[in-house]
Structures are given as C-alpha cells and as structure tokens.
Amino acid sequence: MATVALILIIVAFLQGGLGLVGKGFLLGGQKLLEVMPLIIIGFILAGLVSISIPKRFVSKWLGREAGWKGPFLGSLVGAMVPGGPFFFYPLMATLTLAGANVGTMISFVAAKTLWNFARIPLEIAFVGTELTLIRFIITFPIPILAGTAVDFFMPGIADKIREDIRKLQKKNSLLKSGEEID
Amino acid sequence: MINAYIILSLMTAILLILAYRQKKHVEGLKEAKKLFLNVLPMLICAFVIVGFINLLIPRELLQGWLGPEAGWKGLVIGPAVGALVQGGPFAFLPLFDAVFRDTASVGTAVAMISAWGMINVGHLPYEFTFLGPRFVALKYCMYITIPSLAGLIANLLFG
Incomplete structure (x- = not known):
C-alpha cells in the first residue's frame, strides 16, 4: 500500500510539481x-x-467432527468471529487439529469474508444499502455449498491437511526457539 | 451516510450496554484502541491513495474499465483490483466509496468486493504459514472464479 501511494505521489509530482502533490x-x-x-x-x-465472543465457545462448537452440520456451523461461526487474517488463520489451524473437518473450515473462511456480520453496517455506509444487499443475497449460499462439496467429494483431504499443519507448527516452533537462542 | 450512522451507533450502544453489564466495557474500548492504532498507518496510506487516484486517473477511464460499457472485462478487472487491495475493511470500503462506487457497474462491484474478501492476495502468507499448501490449493481452486460468477449473476439479475 505504501509503495502504491509513493508511486502515485511521484507520478503527481512529475505531472504537476509540488502543487499537484499538495x-x-x-x-x-x-x-x-x-x-x-x-x-x-x-x-x-x-x-x-x-x-x-469467547474463544472457548468457538472451539466447543467447531473443534470436533460435526458431520453434515459442519459447514452450517462453520459458516455461522465464521460470520461472527471478529479479527483479521493474523487471528483467524491460526484459529482455523487449531480447530482443524482439534477435529474440525476441512469442509467446515472452507465454509468458515468463506463466511468470514462474505457474510461477516460485523462488517455489514460498515459496508452499508460506504458501498450503499442496495449494493450490499445484492452482494449478500448472491453470495449467501456459497459458504455452505462449498464446504458441503469438499466434505462430500474429498473426505480424505482432512488427514493430509492435518499432517501439513502439524509439520508447519513444528517448523514454526523450531524457528521461534532458534530466534530466542540468538 | 445518515443511515449508517444510525445503524452503527445503535449497534455500538447495545453492545456497550451488554459489555457494561459484564464489566467488560473498558476491555472492549481498549481492544478498539489497539485495533485502531494497528490499522492507522494503513488507513492513512489508503486515503493518500484515494486522494491521488481521484486526482490522476480520469473518471471516464475508470468507467471504461469497470462501468457497464466494459462488459465482461469488468468482471475480470474488478476482482483483480479487489484481490490486490490491502488493509482490511477500514481501508478498502472507503477506497471503494471514493473511487469505484460511481464508476463500477453492479456486477463489477459485487465481483470486486467478493474478490477482496475471498481471494485476497494479502491472506496468502498467513494461509501458507498456518494451514499449508494443500489447503491453499483447495481454497483457491474452489473460490477463484466465484467473484466473477457472482458478478455475472448480479449483472443478469440487477444490472
């Protein structure tokens, strides 16, 4: 973002000098x-x-095998959970290791970015009521459909992704302890 | 804008009362301050960009890329722009308001906002670090065309 801003400022300077920049x-x-x-x-x-929204509540709801209900619960919780990517991706890793299905997580991440209840008022403010409503209605089924499709067509992928997460956590903790020694 | 003030203020008041009853209102406001200070640099950047885009890029040009006359191209350019914008809703939504709200067609706007959320490139480092390559491949295979499709449907139904 800072780079883009800087480029725009330089272009403005070249086109109209300091006046245009100001x-x-x-x-x-x-x-x-x-x-x-x-x-x-x-x-x-x-x-x-x-x-x-206490974290305990989230893990109680999602941190287990939920069957066909998984994508529904995942979408609902995803829409309510606040925080940016630095918060919800680690949360998703924890939940997956705790037993949540991959379909549940695919639903979670889609609902987090498409339904996101806390963002709706802000979206109404800046994008407009009509457009927000249109966007919400059209993208509404996606989280549930996508999660259900993953659980149905790729039931085996959960274990592979869990394996990935375990490896990553090992690597991350090694990196951290390395930094502490330095 | 007035509507938004009323809705946001009401929601804030309700939550503040709920938090006060649990004696957590101070914690909530502190959290808000922390969030705000974290995002502030991004926010300032976003508004510098808003100012200069308005100044440098002619409205007709944006309209040609993203408006109704852009046709299907808008459904490709819109999501591409959305996926690249960083800084969370507090940076993206005002940017959309100031730059794209009047220029983009309904479908392009829907596609851009959906892509900003679903396939934002800024999420990739987090996804790779915490969930691994298989999850990233799965998610992007499923979601990469969704914003354009949503935009197409929006154009057909509401355009």
Whole structure:
C-alpha cells in the first residue's frame, strides 16, 4: 500500500510539481475527515464484538467432527468471529487439529469474508444499502455449498491437511526457539 | 451516510450496554484502541491513495474499465483490483466509496468486493504459514472464479 501511494505521489509530482502533490494530500485528507467519525464508531464496534465472543465457545462448537452440520456451523461461526487474517488463520489451524473437518473450515473462511456480520453496517455506509444487499443475497449460499462439496467429494483431504499443519507448527516452533537462542 | 450512522451507533450502544453489564466495557474500548492504532498507518496510506487516484486517473477511464460499457472485462478487472487491495475493511470500503462506487457497474462491484474478501492476495502468507499448501490449493481452486460468477449473476439479475 505504501509503495502504491509513493508511486502515485511521484507520478503527481512529475505531472504537476509540488502543487499537484499538495492537492492530492488535501483531497485524501478531506475524504478521511469526512468518514473519520464513522470509522471511529466502526472500531469501537469491532473492539466490543471481539471481546463478546469467547474463544472457548468457538472451539466447543467447531473443534470436533460435526458431520453434515459442519459447514452450517462453520459458516455461522465464521460470520461472527471478529479479527483479521493474523487471528483467524491460526484459529482455523487449531480447530482443524482439534477435529474440525476441512469442509467446515472452507465454509468458515468463506463466511468470514462474505457474510461477516460485523462488517455489514460498515459496508452499508460506504458501498450503499442496495449494493450490499445484492452482494449478500448472491453470495449467501456459497459458504455452505462449498464446504458441503469438499466434505462430500474429498473426505480424505482432512488427514493430509492435518499432517501439513502439524509439520508447519513444528517448523514454526523450531524457528521461534532458534530466534530466542540468538 | 445518515443511515449508517444510525445503524452503527445503535449497534455500538447495545453492545456497550451488554459489555457494561459484564464489566467488560473498558476491555472492549481498549481492544478498539489497539485495533485502531494497528490499522492507522494503513488507513492513512489508503486515503493518500484515494486522494491521488481521484486526482490522476480520469473518471471516464475508470468507467471504461469497470462501468457497464466494459462488459465482461469488468468482471475480470474488478476482482483483480479487489484481490490486490490491502488493509482490511477500514481501508478498502472507503477506497471503494471514493473511487469505484460511481464508476463500477453492479456486477463489477459485487465481483470486486467478493474478490477482496475471498481471494485476497494479502491472506496468502498467513494461509501458507498456518494451514499449508494443500489447503491453499483447495481454497483457491474452489473460490477463484466465484467473484466473477457472482458478478455475472448480479449483472443478469440487477444490472
């Protein structure tokens, strides 16, 4: 992102000198000020959501073999879990090792990015009610369908992915202990 | 915009009351502050980009790439742009509002927003580190065409 910003600034400088660069910053700053109150409310909301869903509850729901219900539960929890990729991918690894099916996780990650309840109000604010509604309706079946398809057509892949995760965790912990020695 | 203020404020108020009853409201606000400070550099970058894109790229050009006259090309360019934008919803959604909302057709917008979430390239390092190559292959095989398909359906139904 910083690189893209820098390139744009340089292009502006080459086209119109410092005046144009100043204008760009002014325009960006203006837009930021316009939406700042909304963004601050959004963050307060995100912070409150993130403390209101205990992790224990998530692992109780998903950290086991759930059969055909897996994709449904996975989608539902995925839509409610807050936090960015640095949080939910490790969570998915933990849940998979704890016994969750791969279909459940495929549903989880799709619902996290498509349904995401905490993001909907923000999306309505910036994208508009109509477009948000259209997007939500069209992409609604995807998490459940995709997860069910994986469990149905590739039941064997869960063990292979669990093996991958175990290897990665070993490697990561080795890297960490290496850093500590240094 | 007014609608959004009302909905967001209401939700925040309800959650704040719930958190207060559990005596966790301070923890929640601290979490919010932490999130905000983490994202702030990205946010500033995003708005610098918003400013300069508005200044440098003519509206007609964006419309030609992403608007109704772009046709099927919009369903390829839109998701590609979406998948590349980094910085989470607080950076992407305002960027969309400022740059793409008036220029993209319905289908292209649906495809772009879906791709930003589902097949974002910024997730790849996390996916490889925590879940491994097989999961990444599975996920991207399944999801790479979905945003364009969703956009196509949106164009057919609502365009």
